[in-house]
Amino acid sequence: MTTTPVPPVEVDGDAEELDDTLSASGGAVAVVADPFCDRDAVLDHARSTLGATRVRLEPAAEAGSVPAFADGPVVADDCHHLYARRVGGFDPLDELLDRLASASCRVVTSWNRYSWNYLSAVRDLDDAFRYVVTLPPLSAERIATTIRRRHGTLPAFAESPGRGSSPVTAATYEIPLPRRGPVSVRLPIVDVDYVTAWLGNRDRPAPEELVFQRLTRLSNGNPGVATAVWDACVDGDVVTPADLDLPVERTDPGDDAAAVLGVVVANESVTREELRAVVPDASLDRALGALVDRGFVGTGDPVTLSPDGLPGAIAVLDRRRWLW
Amino acid sequence: MAVVTADAVGGLRIDAGTLVGALAIVVVAYLLARAARVVLSALADRATDRGPVIRLAIPMTKFLIYGAAIYSILGPLFRLSQAQALAFSGVLGAALGFGLKDLFANLLGGLVIALETPYQVGDRIEVGDHYGEVVDVGVRATRLRTPEDDLVAVPNYLAITGPVANANAGDSEMLVVTELFVTPDADIARASAVVEEAVLTSRHLATDRPVTVLVEAEPRYRTIRAKAYVNDLSAEFAFGSDVTRRALRAFEAEGIPTPSPQILDEAERR
CATH class of the missing domain: 3.30.70.100 (Alpha-Beta Plaits)
Structure with missing residues (x-):
């Protein structure tokens, strides 16, 4: 089993490096990142550095599930499960904040970025942590390293067939038509990846460089999303930039489905019971069906976010201003 | 070609060509204003954060288009002599005083709204007895969509002669x-x-x-x-x-x- 290296981090607080925050004499640490962004690697490092006990909070965590911070360092994963967006849903979080205030040991916690932003706005969560460690988007080089590490031998890289290496490419749009369903349309657009790579070295970019530049853009530098997109798009002995193609989802899933999606994106994994409380007056099955059809979430209970559907899900919520 | 001579304005000549040209300019201006509104509204809808700023340009663009149209029509006619200017101002004064007072007040109100922007398309405002979302700032009237989904045309002069309560002032919140x-x-x-x-x-x-x-x-x-x-x-x-x-x-x-x-x-x- 290989150990995942610690990704680059940014530290907010009176420290500059992750290890500075861990070696400090006191103060709780929050590790904040987008879904699928390797928070685990940072927490693995914290656990081994501190010799800490590791606990993982599960979906629908209730008051009483917050660990006691008294018997040595604790690393707590997925603390965004400590709240629900309903009346009475903040009780477990309030318990955590009370325990943090009286903790006598080092505590390192991890949070989904959207939950963190929301809870910092409505519950002043950020005031409870002396150090906030965030994981910024990775560069194309780091995304390439991640893919190589996870897949070992990669296929050969080649130019896109029929187009070669060109600053013009095409994008696929799904346009909903009444009574005919969505129709895929490809439109020519400027190849942002080609132009970005060209601006970087002032030379015609190699196919490998273009592939990882595109993968980085599609995943917004998120290693988990990049890996999922790679797995979905690359199949065979040769990979070209054109193979990495996520159709642009333009249809809106509707109010109830978007409300459910907002909760799933912020919590990454939510029980159906919790989701039922989000849309008490609507059919949860219909809302989830609309999200599954668009590839945003998986089936099952708890409902989990799909990594390759995250960019589309973010776009839906952003259009509605439901992203925090 | 038939020629109509308006003796009242000192021999100003208005022939069929002038009328057709004026009509064409009005039609083109109307189409341009409609197109500008559609394009700017679509842009505002796509740009979530800059939408209010883009919507702000809609009434101003319409005023510029209609202003240019009026200038194009009246400009050639207004090469007036002293006598013509005197006669025309008399006619204009009488028209304003008797029949077109409200119309000019509304046009002036529309211009003030476009320049001062006490509200813009998308704002929730209360003018007089009416509350609703501004869906269009026209040259003569502002159209509001009320909570009951009625479309109310509020004369623009109300916005400069009475209080206007704006709930969001261009903000999206x-x-x-x-x-x-x-x-x-x-x-x-x-x-x-x-x-x-x-x-x-x-x-x-x-x-x-x-x-x-x-x-x-x-x-x-x-x-x-x-x-x-x-x-x-x-x-x-x-x-x-x-x-x-x-x-x-x-x-x-x-x-x-x-x-x-x-x-x-x-x-x-x-």
Whole structure:
């Protein structure tokens, strides 16, 4: 089993490096990142550095599930499960904040970025942590390293067939038509990846460089999303930039489905019971069906976010201003 | 070619070519204004954050187009001699004084709205007795869509002669006040906490704005008033409804008593 290296981090607080925050004499640490962004690697490092006990909070965590911070360092994963967006849903979080205030040991916690932003706005969560460690988007080089590490031998890289290496490419749009369903349309657009790579070295970019530049853009530098997109798009002995193609989802899933999606994106994994409380007056099955059809979430209970559907899900919520 | 001579304005010649040209200019201006509105509205819809700024350009663009059209029509005609200018000003003065006073007041009001922007397309305003969303700032009137989905054309002069209340002033967020009522013997602290959590957990809440919960004591009930910002203007009423519905559900689940509708009706009548 290989150990995942610690990704680059940014530290907010009176420290500059992750290890500075861990070696400090006191103060709780929050590790904040987008879904699928390797928070685990940072927490693995914290656990081994501190010799800490590791606990993982599960979906629908209730008051009483917050660990006691008294018997040595604790690393707590997925603390965004400590709240629900309903009346009475903040009780477990309030318990955590009370325990943090009286903790006598080092505590390192991890949070989904959207939950963190929301809870910092409505519950002043950020005031409870002396150090906030965030994981910024990775560069194309780091995304390439991640893919190589996870897949070992990669296929050969080649130019896109029929187009070669060109600053013009095409994008696929799904346009909903009444009574005919969505129709895929490809439109020519400027190849942002080609132009970005060209601006970087002032030379015609190699196919490998273009592939990882595109993968980085599609995943917004998120290693988990990049890996999922790679797995979905690359199949065979040769990979070209054109193979990495996520159709642009333009249809809106509707109010109830978007409300459910907002909760799933912020919590990454939510029980159906919790989701039922989000849309008490609507059919949860219909809302989830609309999200599954668009590839945003998986089936099952708890409902989990799909990594390759995250960019589309973010776009839906952003259009509605439901992203925090 | 037929020629109409207007002796009243000192021999100004208006022939069929002039009339056709003027008509063509008006039609082109109308089409251009419509196209500008459609394009700018579409751009504003796509640009979530800069939408209000783009919408701000709609009335200004229309005024520029219609202004250019009027200049194109009247410019060639207004190479007036002293006598013509005197005669024309007399006619204009009479027209303004008798028939076109309101029209010119509205046109002037539209110009002031375009320049001063007391409101813009997308804002929630109250002018005179009318409240609603501004869907169009026209040359003569401003069109509002009311909460009952009526389209009301409010003459522009009202905006410069009376008070205008603007709930969001170009911002995409606006303050919404939601009121809930409990009986005097209810646990006010718990009821306030329930209302606050109903606001904080609403999908429509603008989380970067403050939330305030106030309590007021009336003889036969207590009012819990929540002030919070909605993250999208179109959700103004959905936000209040969402908070009210979930707070009432929590009141019922926790046994927090609410006053009867008769008590509230009597209080409202008083």
